[in-house]
Amino acid sequence: MVLYSMKKYALNIAPSAHSTRFDEELNREQLEAVTCAGGPMLVLAGAGTGKTRTLTYRVAWLVENGVNPSDILLLTFTNKASKEMMRRAASLIGADVATLWGGTFHHIGNLILKRHAGVIGYRDGFSILDRTDTKDLFDTCRTSVAAAHKDAQLLPKASVVADLHSYARNTSTAQSKVIADRFPVLEENAKLILDVIALYERKKRELNLVDFDDILQNLVVLLKDHEDVREYYSRRFRHVLVDEYQDTNTLQAEVVALLSSYHRNIMAVGDDAQSIFSFRGANFENILNFQKSYPDARIFKLTTNYRSTPQILNAANSAIAANRRQFPKDLVSVREAGELPALVPLDDTRHQALFVASKIKDAIDEGASLSGIAVLYRSHYQSMEVQMELTRLGIPYDVRSGMKFFEQAHIKDILAYLRIISNPSDEISWKRLLKMLPGVGNATAEKIWRYLLALPNETPLDRVSTAGKIAPKKSAERFAAFIKCIEELMKINLPSDSIDTALRGSYEKHLFLTFPDAENRLRDLTQLSEYAVRYNSTDVFLSEMAIQGAEQPMAAVNEDSDEHVVLSSVHQAKGLEWKTVFIIGLNDGQFPSIKFGKFGKSGNNWDEEEERRLFYVALTRAKDELYLCYAYTSYAGLIRPSRFIDDIARGLLEEIEIV
DNA sequence: TCTTATGCCCTTTTT
DNA sequence: GGGCATAAGA
Numbered sequence: 001m002v003l004y005s006m007k008k009y010a011l012n013i014a015p016s017a018h019s020t021r022f023d024e025e026l027n028r029e030q031l032e033a034v035t036c037a038g039g040p041m042l043v044l045a046g047a048g049t050g051k052t053r054t055l056t057y058r059v060a061w062l063v064e065n066g067v068n069p070s071d072i073l074l075l076t077f078t079n080k081a082s083k084e085m086m087r088r089a090a091s092l093i094g095a096d097v098a099t100l101w102g103g104t105f106h107h108i109g110n111l112i113l114k115r116h117a118g119v120i121g122y123r124d125g126f127s128i129l130d131r132t133d134t135k136d137l138f139d140t141c142r143t144s145v146a147a148a149h150k151d152a153q154l155l156p157k158a159s160v161v162a163d164l165h166s167y168a169r170n171t172s173t174a175q176s177k178v179i180a181d182r183f184p185v186l187e188e189n190a191k192l193i194l195d196v197i198a199l200y201e202r203k204k205r206e207l208n209l210v211d212f213d214d215i216l217q218n219l220v221v222l223l224k225d226h227e228d229v230r231e232y233y234s235r236r237f238r239h240v241l242v243d244e245y246q247d248t249n250t251l252q253a254e255v256v257a258l259l260s261s262y263h264r265n266i267m268a269v270g271d272d273a274q275s276i277f278s279f280r281g282a283n284f285e286n287i288l289n290f291q292k293s294y295p296d297a298r299i300f301k302l303t304t305n306y307r308s309t310p311q312i313l314n315a316a317n318s319a320i321a322a323n324r325r326q327f328p329k330d331l332v333s334v335r336e337a338g339e340l341p342a343l344v345p346l347d348d349t350r351h352q353a354l355f356v357a358s359k360i361k362d363a364i365d366e367g368a369s370l371s372g373i374a375v376l377y378r379s380h381y382q383s384m385e386v387q388m389e390l391t392r393l394g395i396p397y398d399v400r401s402g403m404k405f406f407e408q409a410h411i412k413d414i415l416a417y418l419r420i421i422s423n424p425s426d427e428i429s430w431k432r433l434l435k436m437l438p439g440v441g442n443a444t445a446e447k448i449w450r451y452l453l454a455l456p457n458e459t460p461l462d463r464v465s466t467a468g469k470i471a472p473k474k475s476a477e478r479f480a481a482f483i484k485c486i487e488e489l490m491k492i493n494l495p496s497d498s499i500d501t502a503l504r505g506s507y508e509k510h511l512f513l514t515f516p517d518a519e520n521r522l523r524d525l526t527q528l529s530e531y532a533v534r535y536n537s538t539d540v541f542l543s544e545m546a547i548q549g550a551e552q553p554m555a556a557v558n559e560d561s562d563e564h565v566v567l568s569s570v571h572q573a574k575g576l577e578w579k580t581v582f583i584i585g586l587n588d589g590q591f592p593s594i595k596f597g598k599f600g601k602s603g604n605n606w607d608e609e610e611e612r613r614l615f616y617v618a619l620t621r622a623k624d625e626l627y628l629c630y631a632y633t634s635y636a637g638l639i640r641p642s643r644f645i646d647d648i649a650r651g652l653l654e655e656i657e658i659v
Numbered sequence: 660t661c662t663t664a665t666g667c668c669c670t671t672t673t674t
Numbered sequence: 675g676g677g678c679a680t681a682a683g684a
Contacts, residue, residue: 078673106674131674132675157677212674247673279672381670409675439684441663472684547674571672593671614672 020060020092026053033267033300034058038239040294042287043269046331047316047620048307051269052081052575055241056089058267059100062239063093071236073259074102076243077252077277080400081575082107085243101237105252106212106547109219112233113210114543119226120218122208125422125539127429128546129204129211132407136428137209138162141199145192154189155196163279165197169213170249170281207425215547216251223258234262244575245270245290249281257293266294272327273320276571276614278607305331307577309338312626315652316619322647323609340654341619341626343645348633349385349585355629355658356582357389360565363580370396372579374566376618378591382584383567396564400572406545410511410521411528415545417502421489422538424459436510437479439472461490482506495541496532499525570618581622586630586642591615615644628653 026034030050033043034057045051055074063069074089076082082103090097101108110128117124129137139158146155156164168178175197179190204211210218223230240260242248245268248256260266268290275284291297305313310333317331346352356375364370375386383399390397406412413436416429423429427449434445448470452460464483471479485505492498503525511525512518535541566578585591592611619626630641645653 104674109674135676159676215674277673280674379671407675439663443662569672590671610672 020057020064022057022061026050026057027304029300029302029304030054030057033302034061036267036298036300038263038265040264040266040290040297041268041300042245042290042294042297043267043300043302044287044327044329045269045271045302046305046329047271047274047617048305048313048577049302049331050304050306051271051302052085052088052243054302055085055243055267055269056092058239058241059089060092067238069093069095069099070101071238072100072102073108073237073240074100074243075105075108075240075256076102076575077104077247078572078574079104080572081243084576104547105248105255106215109215109255110543110547113215113218113222114540116222116226116229119229120222121205122210126208126210127419127423127426128215128543129209129428130407130546131212132412133209133428134211135159135162137203138165138196138200140427141196141203145196145199149192155192156183161193161196164193165200166213167279167281169217170251172250203427207427208423209426209428213251216255220251220254220258223255230258230261234259238263239265239267242266242268243270244274246272246275246284246287247277247282248286249277249283250286251281253286253289253293264294273323273329273613274574274617276574276610276617278610301329303329303331305333306335307623308333308620309335309624311338311340311652312619312622312624315341315626315648316616318649318652319619319644319647320612320616323612325609338624340652341622341628343653343655344627344629344658345641345655346629346631346658349382349631351658352584352629352631353385353389356386356584356627357393357395359582359627360390360395361393364395368580370563370565373582374568374573374576374578374580374621375582375584376568376570376573376621377583377585378570378593378614379585380569382590386567386584390565398564398566400566400568408521408524410515410525413510414499414502414507414525414528415542417485417489417507418495418498418538418542420460420486421492421498422542424461430460433482436507436514437471437475437482439474444470444472461486478506478509481509493538495535495538496529498538499529499532503529570614573621574617577621577623579623580625580627581618582627582629583618584629586628586645587634588640588642590639591642592644612644612647615642 022031022034030053033041033054043051043054045054059069059072059074062072074085076085086097086100086102089102090100113120117126135158138161142155142158142161164178164182165175167173168175175194176190179193180187183189204214223233237259240256242256256266256268270287272284272287275282291299308316313331313333320326344355346355360373363373375383377383387397387399406415413432416432419426419429420433430449430452431445434440434448435442440448448467451467451470452463455463464486468476468479468483485502488501488505489498492501508522511521515521532541535544588594592608628645630645631639633639
C-alpha cells in the first residue's frame with residue numbers, strides 16, 4: 001500500500017534530541033500515566049488538572065523512549081483544541097507540528113479515506129458537504145417529498161431532519177427509533193421523514209458527495225471490512241491518544257478501537273463533568289463502556305487543579321454539585337487565593353456589551369494582555385452586541401463562532417466555481433452558481449440543471465455552453481460571461497489561479513451588485529486566493545476547506561503574533577483557558593438554553609444536566625478573574641437571571657453594581 | 660399563475 | 675445568515 005506524502009505530514013523524522021525532566025515537570029499522578037508502559041489506559045481528570053499536558057508529555061516520553069513521532073496518533077474533537085494540542089506536543093519534542101499525526105476525527109478520517117476512495121465506492125474528486133451544504137441538499141429532498149404528498153405540512157424542517165439523521169448515524173440507532181423518540185405526535189409522518197432521508201442518501205451517492213457523518217461511517221466500514229487496510233493503519237499507529245473521550249460517540253469510539261486494534265496502546269483522557277456534546281451522540285457513560293471494552297485498562301485519576309484560583313474553583317464545584325448523574329471528584333486547587341468571581345446584573349443586553357467592552361478597555365489601559373481575555377456565551381447571536389462595542393472602542397478581537405469563515409456566502413460562492421470543475425456532478429454548487437444570474441431562482445435553476453444532465457454521454461461541463469437558450473433573456477449577458485469563465489477554469493488546476501479567474505471572469509460583478517459590503521468581501525477573497533497558493537491540487541484544497549471550516553486561514557497565519565480578545569461559544573472554548581473570562585447572557589432561556597420547538601416539548605429535547613455541565617465548562621476556563629453577566633431585559637421583555645446562578649452557594653460570588 | 664425579489668422576524672451547541 | 679410571508683414581476 002502506498003502512502004501519499006502530503007506536505008503537512010512529513011513522515012519518518014528521527015526522534016528528537018530534546019530531553020525532558022518528566023519527574024520535575026509533572027506531578028505524581030500525571031507522571032504515573034505518562035510513563036505507563038502501554039496497553040489500554042483511561043485517565044479520568046477534572047477541569048484544569050493538566051489533561052492535555054498529560055497527553056503531550058506522553059508523546060514526549062514515548063519519543064524519548066524510541067517511538068517514532070509519526071507512529072503516534074493524537075485525536076480530539078474540536079479544531080481549536082486539536083491545534084493547541086498538536087502545537088504543544090510538537091514544541092515538547094522540539095519538532096515541527098508536521099511530524100505528528102493528529103487532529104480531529106474528521107480530519108484524520110478524510111486523509112485516510114482519500115487514499116481509498118475507490119475501495120468504498122466513490123469516484124475520485126468527491127466533494128465534502130459542510131453543514132450548510134448538507135442542509136441545502138436535505139432541503140431539496142424535503143421539497144420533492146413534500147410535493148409528492150398533499151398532507152406533508154407536518155414534515156419537519158430540513159435542518160431538523162438532517163440532525164435526526166446525523167444523530168441516528170452517530171449513535172448507530174435505527175432511524176425509525178430516533179424519529180419515534182423525538183416526534184411521538186408525528187407517527188403518520190415517520191414514513192415521509194424516512195423517504196426524505198432515503199432520497200438524501202441516494203442523491204449523495206449519485207452526485208459523488210460525502211457529508212461529515214459519511215467520513216466517520218465510511219472510515220469504520222473501510223477499517224472493518226478491509227482487513228489489509230485495518231492491519232496497515234493499526235500496525236502503523238503504535239500509540240493512539242484520545243483527548244476529551246467523554247465527547248466521543250459510538251462511531252468515534254469504534255474508530256479508536258479499530259485504529260488501535262493491533263497494538264492496543266490507547267490512552268483515553270476525559271472528564272464526565274465536561275460532557276457537552278450529547279446532541280451529536282456523545283454520552284459520558286461511554287467512559288464506562290471503555291472499561292467494558294478493555295477490562296484490562298489501567299485507570300489513572302488527576303485531581304490537582306493548576307488552572308484556577310480556589311475562589312473560581314469553589315464556584316465551579318458548587319455549580320456542578322447540583323447534577324445528580326456524575327462521578328464524584330474532589331478537585332483541589334494549588335493556586336493562591338484570588339478575588340471572588342463577580343456577579344454583574346445589567347439593565348439590558350446592550351449595557352452588558354458596554355460593560356464587557358469598557359472593562360476590557362480598562363484592563364488594556366492598565367497594561368493587561370489582550371490574549372488573556374475571553375468572552376464566552378451559549379449561542380452565537382449573543383456575541384453581536386459585544387462585537388459592536390469592541391469595534392467602537394477599537395479593541396481587536398477574534399470571533400471563534402457564529403458564521404464561520406467558509407460558510408459565508410461569498411466564500412461558498414467562489415468555491416462553487418472550483419467544485420463544479422473538480423466534481424461536475426455537484427448539483428448543489430451548479431445551482432448555487434446558476435441562481436446568481438438575474439431572473440434565475442429555484443425553478444429556473446432546476447430547469448437548467450435538468451438540461452445539463454439530459455444526455456448521459458455529455459457532462460454538465462460540456463452542456464453548459466448551450467444552456468443559454470433556457471435562461472431568462474435578461475441574464476443573457478451575465479450567462480455568456482459565466483460560460484466563458486467556466487471554459488477558462490477547465491484549463492486550470494491550481495486553486496489560487498482558479499479563484500482569481502472566477503473572480504475576474506464572473507463573480508466580481510455579482511459581488512458588487514449584491515452585497516453592500518462588497519469591498520470587504522473582495523478583500524476576503526483576495527486573501528483566500530493568497531492562502532490557496534500553498535495548495536497545488538484543487539481537490540486537496542477543497543476538502544481541507546470543508547473539514548477545517550472553522551479556521552480562518554489568514555488569522556491562522558499570524559495567529560501567534562496577534563494580540564486579541566477571544567469571543568467564543570462555550571462549546572468551542574473547551575480545553576482552553578484565559579486569565580480573565582466574561583460569561584455573558586446568563587439568563588434563563590439563553591443559558592440554560594431552552595428549546596421551544598414546534599414539535600418538541602421542553603424537557604423532551606432539553607437536558608438541564610448537560611446545560612449545567614456546559615456552565616461548568618465555562619466557569620472553569622478562567623484562571624484569575626471571572627465575571628458572570630446577566631441582563632434584566634432583552635428585546636423580548638423582562639428576562640430572569642439564570643437558574644444556574646442560584647445553584648452557586650451564597651458567599652461564593654460577589655455582586656457588583658454598575659451605574 | 661408561476662417565479663423571483665424583498666422585508667421582517669429570530670437565532671443551540673460541532674465536525 | 676435563514677425562514678417565512680408578501681409584494682412585484684414576467
